[in-house]
Amino acid sequence: MIPFHSVLPEVAQREVRYVRLVAPAPDSALSGLPADEYAYLDYYCEELNCDCRRVFLQVIAKDQPGKVFASISYGWEKESFYRKKMPWNPDDAVGTVLGELDPLNEQSEFAADLLELFRRVVLDEPYRLRLRRHYLMFKEELARGGASGKSGRDCGPQATATWIAGIRRWKMEDGI
Numbered sequence: 001m002i003p004f005h006s007v008l009p010e011v012a013q014r015e016v017r018y019v020r021l022v023a024p025a026p027d028s029a030l031s032g033l034p035a036d037e038y039a040y041l042d043y044y045c046e047e048l049n050c051d052c053r054r055v056f057l058q059v060i061a062k063d064q065p066g067k068v069f070a071s072i073s074y075g076w077e078k079e080s081f082y083r084k085k086m087p088w089n090p091d092d093a094v095g096t097v098l099g100e101l102d103p104l105n106e107q108s109e110f111a112a113d114l115l116e117l118f119r120r121v122v123l124d125e126p127y128r129l130r131l132r133r134h135y136l137m138f139k140e141e142l143a144r145g146g147a148s149g150k151s152g153r154d155c156g157p158q159a160t161a162t163w164i165a166g167i168r169r170w171k172m173e174d175g176i
């Protein structure tokens with residue numbers, strides 16, 4: 001998996017999804033989450049002949065860019081698409097289309113809240129379509145092997161933290 005912003009940084013600057021969380025009501029389901037601005041960074045699989053149609057989302061917070069708050073996997077297609085892909089474990093397709101915490105990647109004590117935020121707020125229809133579009137753009141760009149497709153692209157957590165720190169203006173699409 002490679003971050004979208006390492007392949008198409010200009011598009012990512014405009015289109016990475018941010019949520020600003022101001023103090024949630026104490027009785028809300030999200031009351032455990034610290035007020036902050038959270039970014040859902042999208043990552044895609046770099047195999048050119050793979051048609052997985054999934055995104056891996058890493059959630060980070062503006063005030064603590066070095067920490068991974070949640071790792072979520074999600075698929076934007078219909079459930080039947082993923083059932084066919086995983087005939088040995090068809091029930092996994094349900095989690096894929098709802099969005100689920102990725103058991104192989106880093107989580108934090110807030111991961112469940114950020115998954116809830118993803119399902120309730122972040123994942124609307126325009127965002128679903130945006131992820132699908134990002135996936136296609138990402139694969140095209142890698143296939144083209146253009147400037148950003150060169151080797152030497154730095155995809156590590158430090159590079160991501162630097163990239164985040166470099167965003168001058170965090171776009172707030174949702175204030176809740």
Ligand SMILES: [Zn+2]
Nearest residue numbers: 045050051052
């Ligand atoms: Zn893939």
